[in-house]
Amino acid sequence: MAITIFAPMSESLQINTISKKESYETLLPQIHSLIAGEGNLIANLANICSAIQMTFDHLWTGFYLVEKNQLVLGPFQGPIACTRIPMGKGVCGTAWNNQQTVIVKNVNEFEGHIACSSDSVSEIVVPLFDLKNQIIGVLDIDSIHEGMFDKIDQQYLEELCGMITKNLDC
Ligand code: SME
Numbered sequence: 394m395a396i397t398i399f400a401p402m403s404e405s406l407q408i409n410t411i412s413k414k415e416s417y418e419t420l421l422p423q424i425h426s427l428i429a430g431e432g433n434l435i436a437n438l439a440n441i442c443s444a445i446q447m448t449f450d451h452l453w454t455g456f457y458l459v460e461k462n463q464l465v466l467g468p469f470q471g472p473i474a475c476t477r478i479p480m481g482k483g484v485c486g487t488a489w490n491n492q493q494t495v496i497v498k499n500v501n502e503f504e505g506h507i508a509c510s511s512d513s514v515s516e517i518v519v520p521l522f523d524l525k526n527q528i529i530g531v532l533d534i535d536s537i538h539e540g541m542f543d544k545i546d547q548q549y550l551e552e553l554c555g556m557i558t559k560n561l562d563c
Contacts, residue, residue: 483507
């Protein structure tokens, strides 16, 4: 999409912006190439966080990994975050418990939300499964904007997590 701004007494200024869908369409093949052939999960998750942050500039992008009855902080980009989340607690623990993506339009309206940063307003948490379909963690993204995440994010981030799973056997 191109936005043209006409300023009085000056030339027009053209700013090229791309939609969220186009951003994901550009990002996912690059992540696919980035992790292809690399079997180290932590290294891949670290690069994926960076790639998402460089594309969208959200407040926080990171992974929590299942360790016994808790989620433990994994690779992330953004402000420091809480290290452990019990099963069923917060948005992450809820996504883990239900094994489903959770989209929160406004975290202040989500009972039990764990506020790692007071700047976080909306959030999406996507489960990450292994090759046996066991949940091994979640991808958590936080935004300073209300209602930042929708079905488009869910579709592409679930595809991304599926890509990570497929890569686990390399
Ligand atoms: N808000 C999350 C906790 C993790 S931080 O956002 C990084 C939750 O409620 O589970």
